[in-house]
Amino acid sequence: MRHFVIVGVLVAILTPLTYIGLSSAHMMPVEASAQSQIVDQMWNWDMMAVSFLLALIVVPMFYSLIVFRRKKGDTTDAEHVEGNTKLEVTWTIIPLITVLVFAYLGAYTLGETRIADPNAMVIKVRAQQWSWSFEYPDGFTSTDLHLPKDQQVVLKMQSSDVIHSFWVPEFRIKQDVLPGRVTDYRITPDMIGSYKVRCAELCGTSHAYMEANVIVTSQADYKAWVADQVAAAQALAAIPGPNAARGEKIYEQYCRACHSIDGSKGQSPTWRGLYGSTVELNDGSAVVADDAYITESIKQPAAKVVKGFDAMGFNPVNAGVTDAQIADLIAFIQTLK
Amino acid sequence: MPRNEIIKRILLSLAAGLLLSALISEFSYIFLRTPQDRGPQQIVLVVPAGTAERVAHGEAEPSIPADMIFVVGDTLVVKNQDNVAHRLGPLFIPAGAEASLKLDTIASYAYECTFRPGQYIGLDVREATTLRTRLVGILFGGLPMGALFAVYAVLGIPYKKKTE
Amino acid sequence: MAHLNKSDALRQGIIIFVFLAVLTALEFFIAVTLEAVALLVVVALVKAGLVLYYYMHIYKLSQEADDEDEDRHSLAYKTATNRLGLWLFLLSDSFVFGGLAVARFNLLGLTRPELNQLLGLAVTSVLLLSSFSMNRAEVSMEHGDRKNFLLFTVLTFLLGAGFVAGVVFVEWPTAIAEGVTPSANAAGAIFFMMTGMHAFHVLTGLIFLFVIWNNGRRGVYTQEKHWGVEAATVYWHFVDVVWIFFYPALYLIGKLI
Amino acid sequence: MKKIFSSTLARGLLWQAVGWLVGALFITGIRALMGLQAIDASKFFFTEPAWVFGGLLGALFFIGGSGIVSDWFKWAKGEETSEHHEDPAGGEKYFNLSLDHKVIGIQYTLLALALFVIGGTFALIFRLELAHSGLQLLTLQWYNTLMSLHGILMIIGILLGVSGVINYLVPMLIGAQDMAFPRLNAFSYWVAVPGAVLLLSSLALGGFDTGWTGYPPLSARAPVGMQMFFLGVFVAGWSSILGALNVIASVIRMRAKGMTAFRMPILVWAAIATSLIALTATQLIGLSFQLVMFQRLLGMGFFDPAKGGNPVLFQHLFWFYSHPAVYVFVLPGLGVISELLPVFVRKPLFGYRWVAMSSLGIALVGFLVWAHHMFTSGMNDYLRVPFMYSTLLVAVPTGVKFFSWVATLWKGKIETPTPMLFVLGGIIVFLLGGLSGPPNATVATDLHLQDTYWIVGHFHDTIFGGYVFPFFAAIYYWFPKATGRRMNETLGKIHFWLMTPSFLVLTLFMMRIGLLGMRRRIADYDPALGFDWYQLIMTIAGFTIALSVLIFFINFFRSMKHGEKADGNIWNSRSPEWQVPSPMPVHNFDQPFEVVGEPYDYGLTDAPYIKFAKSTHK
């Protein structure tokens, strides 16, 4: 009986110690969204259970290893105890009840994270192999995600090629982005600061670098930023004919993830000095990089493949790049000497 | 243990598992219900008179939302009270008439339409958590529970012959 | 079936075959008129039950299971172990077809591709007939009637070959002609994968039939010792049971796309 | 030298190469005739379909050419085959076809250790890359390929290791002379060899960048190596399915007289539970990979949204196998822990019946919880709730095992030679792994944890605790049965005390940085996150584990010849295989035994478990 008491006391001591140790170790990133407080609450309940269960198994185990060690030279067997059905039933029923309690807590927490604010702001997110782009309700598109504090936003997300996953560690919530279907990401940022959205589903070679800035500002700053963006977008759109500056914006949105413009080598050919150069193709032939070649490389990426590279895995046309935008891109490429 | 005893215990365990799972599922459904959790309905969108001019001046008609969320199986009925014919994706609605569009696949359509300034309206068709989904959920929760209870019932509880 | 004498076994075989044929016709009728999915599933289950009990004699599994003190090296004991092994393999293989059925209903829901119904019914009847003649072959072997065993095995082989030819050389080209191609859409892909995997299993069944025909011809099997024949029979009927579920899933259940 | 080339392994590999070439040339010929592109000079000479058909034909030629199916061909031709199959003496028999379950068990174990070493070395290479932020050693493609191969080689290694332990021990434990179907047993082992070769060949064909999960649409556009991955797993899957079939048939049909269900050794229960899963669920990973292969080869749009396909369907089919698979990994290991504890505590296994039932419970419940790997995948929102509480339900039978182990240790007479050390280490590590499971199961928390290093930490704990530690314990414990010698205790203790702490550092750090934002499957991480020194320590810990495994191998190979002689019941165990001298006679038990008592009645005087029939009356 003495053993039981000692073990019981040790478990009673170790459990809070483990829990305090865990929660003081700042296991989670900063809580930057309303949902993150809810998720962390569930996490703390989990950690309480883990601390208790860890102690409940480890303490009697190490206690036995110390106290019930075989004495030197003792070759007899230990006491013949086969089992105890009452004990077995208890340690089946209690975990079952714990499981049901955690099922309830889990469902409650999930419900809390999905509470929908009817007039949440809708931002369309397009993910492609290795970059994000955000289309705001006011009609302009940016590669940065600006969000106003304390207002729920619904990101309607879709991918142009493979499965990606939108995750901001400080917001806690993660949601896959699927080709051919829209998935929702509902979040209410409640802490000003700049974070990073990091793609969390393996999406090919540069999955590690598929990131974008997430900037949470006050309502006023957000409105000011939107006003500038709308003005800039309208100014840019007003310029007639193919335009390099517009081309650069499109480049940033669709092509920057793979093509460098400073000549550095990477997964795909650099655009620096491309226009007018002779390009060697993988079937040995060579072609001058004029408007026609570049337009064809954009519209049918697999038609002519540059030597030493795999075919361009991204199809700009079905990602939504229009003919006018292609013209702007070519204008931009022409400026890259 | 005779075979019909085993079968009796298995069936009882499965029933217990399904019951318990039904309890948990329905209880947790309270937290998870969203407005879209309803059976298919008919949803009416009215294009009020004068919308065409407003759109021509680049203003939005307030009563027409930019995005509408539907449930698989819904029917969208567009009533055109304007004096001008309107188009919504595949639908052509003469002035004063109405037309309906069946939405039975999960998708998000971006149809052009003539009664919104952006010339485009988002129709988002969702998979609703209908009763059928909840029953499937109860099955997914109940079967493993039933299986576990069955293992314990058949192998755990010793079988005492009636005669003893 | 061994306990039944020859004529009773024949009668039972015929009754079961008639039942199956009637139910298949019923299935076709239900699909064309009511499109009641639940009813189609029930009919398929009944057909499968009949084949499993009467043609595949699944009950033999439990008969030998509790012969505790049987001599471990006796033929009966070895055959019972072989039988258990075969049924475990069929259980495992059925998960492949289960997975394909899940894929079919996940991708197409309650819709189905536009297929030639008469062709579908034709190949199904050919396979049903082959099941009946396979039953005749096994019953003949169980009564030591080698001549009929060989005759019906050849008949089953021809019907089976007819089925495969029907699917691959008639159905596939007609489907492709009507636009249901492997690479066109999910419906085409599912149709070709399901019929392809099933046809492949029918092919392996045909090889199995050739082996037992060849051995039967050379007198390897006797009335007491013919495990090869039982294995080929049960496998052949299993492939038929798979089609009992695949036929409605592909041809009858759901509205046309 | 001649013996090497005439061995089954050499002949098989030769025939595989021939088959591969014949298959590739055949398809290339057909493509040329059809006017399609036949040779792809810039890439890997043959086109993808040629490589795939060649790979499949290579595997079939391996099976045909190596002679492992020759008996079956004889049966098909109506010829009789001899029941006795003499194995050559010495180590040579492990490279040749043998029908003896003990030789096959050791063949499985050696192949498992080989894959473990190759997979482990890949881990060390990419750990070097991860030691510092920025790319120093590997390109992005090489990282993705090494990481993916590390995962799948280790997993196939586990399946082979599990088959090795079960095949070697189960016939002995149930008192049988061999498995129910010896030729099928040999076939199941040998079919894994071409599978492993196919997996490794993906390195030469551009590798693949999808991880061991191979989700389309990414896996539909990966390099040709992707097809070799699919084919390799497809072929290795046959080994797992047919092996499981054999185990179930053997345990049902070939137990000793008097060995009722609750008088079987506990490891046999674990083997049955594992085999039930492996027999059925494995087909689904084969099917899901087959569908992607056909999508790549013939454009069949199962998972291509443009053709009405559904990428999430692949995940359902894949995880329907891959979660029960993780219970295939650990159930035998937990069985080994339950088998060895009573021997070193000299006390019966506490609640034998409940521990036996928990194995079956875990296997059955484990079948219907697969979607907890897909909480963020865009599956039906509401269905995540049932999968949450059915996943948590698995904790109940697992908990029964833990509490029974602790109750077995309670008031025992514990001694800790190396096998016991690994058993205790396994319990602790598996507890850490298990307890990191429920936070993944409660959906809201998983939204943060999914695809982070927390999950990598979770499954390295559960795999090491549930497989690697018990697997090493089994080797140290049953080594004398195979060689008549024991492994060196000091080297064993060094192996344990080097591996365990460094492993705990590795996985706890994995969990730590995972929570803070370290994503899975990335070759480079943002220095601003401040993980650099965590990663450096983890790399050092990884190398320490490898060092300890190297010490194990030295001990393992040296003890075969120079180990201390141990031909008796050196652990004083009641289990049947220890009642006969080591190394184990070819036919296990010359006279069959009858079970007359309980398997774990330690502490009772003259309560024997088994009694050999008098050799006089045969």
Ligand code: HEA
């Ligand atoms: C190797 C074996 C193994 C084992 C045994 C387990 C056991 C468990 N696993 Fe794990 N898991 C993996 C291997 C394993 N897992 C792998 C390889 C992956 C990732 C695959 C990939 O993505 O590549 C994974 C991923 C994974 C996920 C997906 C995470 C994600 O990708 O988002 C989840 C989610 O639910 C999960 C949950 C669980 C649970 C609840 C258990 C339970 O079985 C654990 C039960 C044990 C206990 C709970 C401890 C002991 C119990 C008690 C002391 C009794 C009382 C306890 C309670 C009442 C809670 N695991």
Ligand code: HEA
């Ligand atoms: C059995 C399963 C198993 C085992 C044993 C291991 C062992 C190890 N694993 Fe892991 N691992 C997985 C299964 C396993 N792993 C899986 C399934 C994944 C997921 C893959 C994916 O995401 O798709 C993964 C992923 C994974 C990652 C994440 C990669 C990423 O997401 O980017 C990391 C990172 O550190 C890692 C590290 C390690 C390390 C350091 C070891 C160390 O323990 C290895 C130590 C080295 C050895 C054990 C062998 C070396 C021995 C010698 C050299 C001895 C001398 C040789 C002879 C005698 C011939 N593993």
Ligand code: CUA
């Ligand atoms: Cu996009 Cu990873």
Ligand SMILES: [Cu+2]
């Ligand atoms: Cu899992």
